[in-house]
Amino acid sequence: MALPLDTIRASADRVAGSHGLEVVDVEFAGGGKHRALRVFVEKNAEARAALAQHAESLPKGVPVELLSGVTHEDCEHFARDFSTVLDVEDLVPGSEYTLEVSSPGLERKLRGPADYERFKGSLVKLQTFTPVPPQGESSGKANRHFTGRLSAFDGQQLTLDLSAVKQKGKAKKSLTSQTVTIDLANVEKANLVAEI
Numbered sequence: 001m002a003l004p005l006d007t008i009r010a011s012a013d014r015v016a017g018s019h020g021l022e023v024v025d026v027e028f029a030g031g032g033k034h035r036a037l038r039v040f041v042e043k044n045a046e047a048r049a050a051l052a053q054h055a056e057s058l059p060k061g062v063p064v065e066l067l068s069g070v071t072h073e074d075c076e077h078f079a080r081d082f083s084t085v086l087d088v089e090d091l092v093p094g095s096e097y098t099l100e101v102s103s104p105g106l107e108r109k110l111r112g113p114a115d116y117e118r119f120k121g122s123l124v125k126l127q128t129f130t131p132v133p134p135q136g137e138s139s140g141k142a143n144r145h146f147t148g149r150l151s152a153f154d155g156q157q158l159t160l161d162l163s164a165v166k167q168k169g170k171a172k173k174s175l176t177s178q179t180v181t182i183d184l185a186n187v188e189k190a191n192l193v194a195e196i
Helices: 005-018 045-052 072-089 112-117 167-173
Strands: 023-030 036-044 098-102 125-131 143-153 158-159 179-183 187-192
Touching: 005 023, 005 036, 005 072, 036 045, 036 072, 072 098, 112 143, 125 179, 143 179
Parallel strands: 036 098
Antiparallel strands: 023 036, 125 143, 125 187, 143 158, 158 179
């Protein structure tokens, strides 16, 4: 039986909003007695802007925009209230599951155009559905795995600067261009790469 993740996400968004938080992602994993509902939250845009005003007290070398600003207490309060909503609305059938609430972390997943716009300039690791040939070559070997700096995003395509990192494996062997442009619809999964 599939969980109504869209309904759960909508409920999580409501609860998060009352705590000055935003839901980044919702996942359900496991089976039997080992089921886990994972909710990743961060401070909302206003709270992140306030955090930016105190940038001198943050870790050196980490851009403020990459930090979620979420504290252990934020997660605890959200989990308490959201757990009540889950139980009252019976959104997770069966009584045995674990609710896990945390920040998305420094190597957070990128989901949707808003994330790609927000994290322009960041180091990104991504995998495509179909291989992408090197730019400027019609006969070069195509790759599905890339790591580079997200240098541009126009809403439909993103451009990675591959010279930002040392490439490995097949990407290293066929890399002749320093950038690659990928259709957003071709991105299977992507996440930030921590730079500390």
